[in-house]
Amino acid sequence: MxxxxxxxxxxxxxxxxxxxxxxxxxxxxxxxxxxxxxxxxxxxxxxxxxxxxxxxxxxxxxxxxxxxxxxxxxxxxxxFDCLEDDRSVFYKLGQRNALAIAIVSLALQISFSSQNEVTKVAIALGSVAPTAVRASNTEDYLLGKTLTDETIRMAREMLTKDIKPISDLRASSEYRDSASQVLLARALKSVMPNSNTSCRGAV
Ligand SMILES: Cc1cc2nc3c(=O)[nH]c(=O)nc-3n(C[C@H](O)[C@H](O)[C@H](O)COP(=O)(O)OP(=O)(O)OC[C@H]3O[C@@H](n4cnc5c(N)ncnc54)[C@H](O)[C@@H]3O)c2cc1C
Structure with missing residues (x-):
């Protein structure tokens, strides 16, 4: 990431x-x-x-x-500590593919047990608060869970407690809120055990 x-x-x-x-x-x-x-x-x-x-x-x-x-x-x-078996990914949503300030960005670092339960997770977001923030409520929710469609849906809901996006010339707060949830879902799907999606971020 x-x-x-x-x-x-x-x-x-x-x-x-x-x-x-x-x-x-x-x-x-x-x-x-x-x-x-x-x-x-x-x-x-x-x-x-x-x-x-x-x-x-x-x-x-x-x-x-x-x-x-x-x-x-x-x-x-x-x-910072070196990543071991962790998977990680960074996503940035901007208005263009280059020379674009992030409308929302998200970094995810995660590891799984042999039963595919989340044993460690860190989620950070940019452009959704006065400083970059950790999504602590969402992290707490995901710990010990298996990543399913339902878990990811609940994590998206939880994320709204962790961010306070503003409206500015690049995007409204509502758009940032929704985009943050989409980036989180994409990131979680891309790191799922046995996922065919590569852990690559995108603009
Ligand atoms: C056209 C353009 C596009 C950009 N696009 C992006 C982007 O997509 N994403 C992004 O994150 N940023 C972007 N930036 C912002 C900026 O270029 C980056 O944040 C860059 O990493 C800043 O590093 P710098 O070394 O140029 O810092 P400077 O601009 O030289 O310094 C920034 C401040 O940090 C201080 N400073 C620098 N180094 C240190 C240090 N080691 N310790 C303490 N203080 C220090 C300086 O004194 C100054 O106050 C963009 C800037 C421009 C002009």
């Missing part, structure tokens, strides 16, 4: 010059790389002449364009 998100930032010229640190510090609720990093429970290392400190990414973004970074600090490292 991280490589999928990185590949969807802007266009080649932007990706050649842009950095992950800049993507995080911009604190845009639509920043593409932030969404999978949030699903990965990433921590940032902030360094200054006074030393280093660590902060979870979820605590770093305070609002649109606002972060917990002090003026003298730089983001020098991003830390």
């Amino acid at each position: 991280l490589s999928q998100a990185a590949a969807m930032v802007g266009a080649p010229a932007i990706r050649n010059r842009g950095t992950v640190g800049g993507n995080i510090q911009s604190a845009s609720p639509a920043a593409d790389v932030v969404v999978p990093l949030l699903a990965l429970d990433a921590k940032l290392v902030l360094a200054s002449i006074g030393g280093k400190r660590e902060i979870y990414l979820k605590d770093f973004h305070l609002g649109p364009g606002k972060t917990d970074r002090k003026p003298e600090e730089l983001i020098t490292e991003i830390r």
Whole structure:
């Protein structure tokens, strides 16, 4: 999901010059790389002449364009655990296939038991709240479940408790709400055990 998100930032010229640190510090609720990093429970290392400190990414973004970074600090490292048997996917819905700010984006990381029950799940969304958010209610609902059409339908309903989309020039809050549910259903279907769908995100 991280490589999928990185590949969807802007266009080649932007990706050649842009950095992950800049993507995080911009604190845009639509920043593409932030969404999978949030699903990965990433921590940032902030360094200054006074030393280093660590902060979870979820605590770093305070609002649109606002972060917990002090003026003298730089983001020098991003830390997260390696994925093992987990499946993951990133979806971004924009107005075009390139150079498009996300109307909604969603990152999913999930693992299953040998009985196909969900043993671990992390869902993060962009452009549906003042900062990128984790869908904690939906994650709690999915834990221990087998992914069926009914489970996915209930997860879609649960997702509405986790997001607070606004209306702006790109989309209405109602559209974002509905699109978030569609992306969640697509993501869950694409990672289902024995799914023929490849774990590839799409714009
Ligand atoms: C045409 C265009 C299209 C774009 N499309 C997308 C898109 O599709 N998806 C998306 O997510 N973003 C997009 N962006 C936004 C931006 O390009 C990316 O977020 C990029 O990753 C920013 O990285 P940068 O290194 O250029 O940061 P900069 O723009 O140089 O910096 C952004 C801010 O972060 C600070 N900063 C930079 N690095 C650090 C650091 N290591 N530690 C602390 N502060 C730091 C800078 O001082 C500045 O305040 C687009 C921008 C443009 C111009």
